[in-house]
Amino acid sequence: MSEVIPIIIKILFVFSCFLSLAAFLTWMERKQSALMQDRIGANRADILGFRAIGLFHIIADSLKMFLKEDFVPRRGHKFLHTFAPFISAFCAMAVFLVIPFGDVLKIGDKVYKLQIADINVALLLLLAFMSYGIYGVFFAGISSHNKYGLLGGLRGAAQMLSYEVIMGISLVGMVMISGSLSLREIVLSQNKLLFGFLPAWGIFLQPLAFILFLTAGMAETKRTPFDLPEGESEIIGYFIEYSSMKFGLFFLTDFIEVIVVSALLTVFFFGGWNIPYLTQSGFHFPWGWEIALSPIVVTILQVVAFWFKVFFFCWVQLAIRWTLPRFRYDQLMGTTWKMLLPLAIFNVLITGLFILIF
């Protein structure tokens, strides 16, 4: 029993953080795009005349989603139609299980790992779950009995399959350097210094893999430069026949995937919870300064650093989404198979070469 309670607390913590961040992102996307375009953004929802810079729109949107009619097309497949958004949302959320959000928490003589499950094949697990997300998209398209839905589902499946390959291969470099598939081990391997001053984060060791993973990750989220499965202007996409909270789940899945990709970028390329020069006893700067901190403060700082990095990458992804126009479909597929795949394999070869030499 004493082993179960910490795990339940960790699950509650991680899921409440991730899901409230996902809800927050719906507001942030509106406000960020508004500020980029010299507008002011959603600010009309109020409670007793109190507007709170539009934050009540999150409540208003979810209320609207819940109160709408839940519609299933007459000739659609009722079971799959209902099941599809749950697959999507579940597969996106399941990735949270293996993401480490802090090092260890020492209470008394007990040591708790700040991660729901430290699995030694975590990387394979998360790639598998991200691949399963395709089923949600494809079932949604095929069960709607709608040509546009089917087209969207096909596009989504093809796009996600292609970018899944890049995603996997771009991470191979990091796995080779850290020598482990466990995300915790990968983060711990980044907790050292290169040449005495540069943190050994993935971005400095694997800059090419970072760009490839960011591209593939953005393609996985199916948002604007890669929003062909949705294609708002032509086919509306795989969720064309969805309404109510079932549509809401797809919508939420998009934002959860943004957070998942941000979390993975943080874990693989930005040192996870690591803060440069911070060790268990405090800051040790290479130029001689030292700040002593108690272990609990260090742990809190690390958890805050992790969430800050995740938030920053959410910001970057939203910025890219509101800056770039959409790819054409042949460009999308051409980029994956003709440009990114050779680059990813080249990256693996170069990494292998460096490991062999040094």
Next chain:
Amino acid sequence: MDKKKKDLNTIQFFYITEIIRGLYITSVHFFKNLALHILHLFGIAKNKKAMVTYQYPEEKREITRRARTRHRIMKREDGTPRCVACMMCETVCPARCIYIVAKEVENPEVEKAPEIFEIDLGRCIYCGYCVEACPEDAIRMDTFILDTASYDRDSMLLTLEDLLNHDNQDDLYNINYMKK
């Protein structure tokens, strides 16, 4: 397609620099506006606008004095409408939104006056022909009331009382518009 590719120089061909340039432009807008919004919260730099949009019901856009806005009917010295029910405006109205029923009056200089004078704002296109056509300068479109939103069509119908229920001054710009 091929022609366009030739126009790209070596740096642009790698695409990623161009993405960063685009991100730079949008981010500059983002951070500038964010900083201005935060300054506005503390009441600093209010004259520098952080957005180009107007928050409509609270904040109204500047309009010219010549703008055609909601109609009014001018009154004589004794308070009766200046209109003589000549039907010119009803005839010229391209949207057919004016409906007039005339009645006789005792005053031999006026002879006729409107019994019913209705303008259906749901149909009015604000062309201003009625103002041009009026021989008595009785109808004007200078109240500077711009919002005609309502929940049903009936409340968009202006009766004679609504049209007369305005200040009889010549310049309503300052009274109705500038005050808001």
